[in-house]
Amino acid sequence: MSRSTVGVLALAALVLPLTAACVDNAAPGDAASGTPAGSLTVSSTADGCEVSSATAPSGTLTFQVTNDGSDVTEFYLLGEDGLRVVSEVENIGPGITRDLVVQARPGTYYTACKPGMVGDGIRAEFVVTDSGEDVGPTGDVAAQLATAEQQYVAYVKDQVGALIAGTQEFADAYQAGDDEAARDLYAATRVHWERVEPVAESFGDLDPLTDAREADLAAGDTWSGWHYIEKDLWQPAAADNGGEEYVPLTDAERTQAADDLVGWTQELVDQVNDPAFTFEAFQISNGAKELLDEVATGKVTGEEEIWSHTDLWDFQANVDGARVAYEVLSDVVEAEDPDLAATLLERFTALDGLLAAQGSVEEGFTSYDELSDQEVKELSTAVDALSEPLSQLTVVVTGA
The missing domain is CATH 1.20.1420.20 (M75 peptidase, HXXE motif)
Structure with missing residues (x-):
């Protein structure tokens, strides 16, 4: 088929307060420390979704999601209504770590792990405060x-x-x-x-x-x-x-x-x-x-x-x-x-x-x-x- 008629994929919702990106083990790094800027760790288990912090300043954030359970899991960042999927990383096998990189503007969100990839997931509120820095390209x-x-x-x-x-x-x-x-x-x-x-x-x-x-x-x-x-x-x-x-x-x-x-x-x-x-x-x-x-x-x-x-x-x-x-x-x-x-x-x-x-x-x-x-x-x-x-x-x- 012609490329003018092929389908387009988008990850979008109604005006979202952030832009998001998901990459595998390719997070932006802090040259001095060797750790990703705005790095947060996430441990997903059968009954837990432990995020290293419930808040972060606006800008580039990296959620380093590790599956410490025995079932395949997923990790989501949801909008303030708890329904809109802002960004996600799926199919994280036991013992595997995958990164979710987001460029986050100030606002209230929810984190969610979904062990077994079923149900509503294990959720917690996540707040992005205003860092005073521009978010996004110029x-x-x-x-x-x-x-x-x-x-x-x-x-x-x-x-x-x-x-x-x-x-x-x-x-x-x-x-x-x-x-x-x-x-x-x-x-x-x-x-x-x-x-x-x-x-x-x-x-x-x-x-x-x-x-x-x-x-x-x-x-x-x-x-x-x-x-x-x-x-x-x-x-x-x-x-x-x-x-x-x-x-x-x-x-x-x-x-x-x-x-x-x-x-x-x-x-x-x-x-x-x-x-x-x-x-x-x-x-x-x-x-x-x-x-x-x-x-x-x-x-x-x-x-x-x-x-x-x-x-x-x-x-x-x-x-x-x-x-x-x-x-x-x-x-x-x-x-x-x-x-x-x-x-x-x-x-x-x-x-x-x-x-x-x-x-x-x-x-x-x-x-x-x-x-x-x-x-x-x-x-x-x-x-x-x-x-x-x-x-x-x-x-x-x-x-x-």
């Missing part, structure tokens, strides 16, 4: 990044416009019992969602309501959204359903599922088209890495579309989003680190080539369960090769 770089942000806002609005139209058509077919039509529409419509998923993640519960997998559910959770309907359209045999016969949704349940999906998608559209909606360049670069993490932890494994096996559509959408995120920031990257720019272009091209060998969004992809082990390995290796230099993008863009 001069020519600021102007370049402002242009990138404008391009992203326009594209995200375009993507969610396509998403709501496709979702309504999909929901109408599903509700009417036209399963063949609904199955044909499913993957191509979800491409628009996957391209902007981090935007939805920033708006409270929209993402889990709309896109939770069955494996993501905690005890007592009610399942809904795309994958809830996916399972009903590609009904599993008992052997693939925990040994239990799958019970198809009733007409009333279908109607409710379809109406909910359209309603939550419209809420995303409304949020994005709110005049106050914005996001900053640091969030764009953060989102590029997050999308590659999505590919590595869900798409390559075949766990995202476990019933339909349409993972390659999602895979392509995530890669497109990451590439566009880089491309709108590329003027700054090429000026500050031309070697990184060249490496990213080379590795995006290589990964796109592997995906193109399996099909396209327009013409369709190979079913993921039909890929050979070697093909999966090649895709995984290419994702890892791109993910490493992409993790450096935020540091270059922020000048940290």
